[in-house]
Amino acid sequence: MYITVKMKLTVGTKVFAVHKKYVDENLSGGTIKVCKVKTFKEKNGEIIPVLSEIGNSKVKLDTNTHYLYYESELAIEAITVQHD
Numbered sequence: 001m002y003i004t005v006k007m008k009l010t011v012g013t014k015v016f017a018v019h020k021k022y023v024d025e026n027l028s029g030g031t032i033k034v035c036k037v038k039t040f041k042e043k044n045g046e047i048i049p050v051l052s053e054i055g056n057s058k059v060k061l062d063t064n065t066h067y068l069y070y071e072s073e074l075a076i077e078a079i080t081v082q083h084d
Contacts, residue, residue, distance in 0.1 A: 009049050013037045016075035017051060017066040023078045030079035032072070035061055 022030030035051040053059040069075040
């Protein structure tokens, strides 16, 4: 299960981000970005985390387009393509 914005995140929490498109549409080629919560910001009356990719602090990830996971195993499972 991915992390919702309502779940407890704190500054410095390590998360694994996967683009929603690859999960929702069961597409191959998805990647996992290892991130840390850098800070929080207000957007349209909602508090959202600002994520920074570990090793490349210039890359900021949008929580509206990515699912967040606490464990790498769950992120790997999320991008694993299911063949029917």
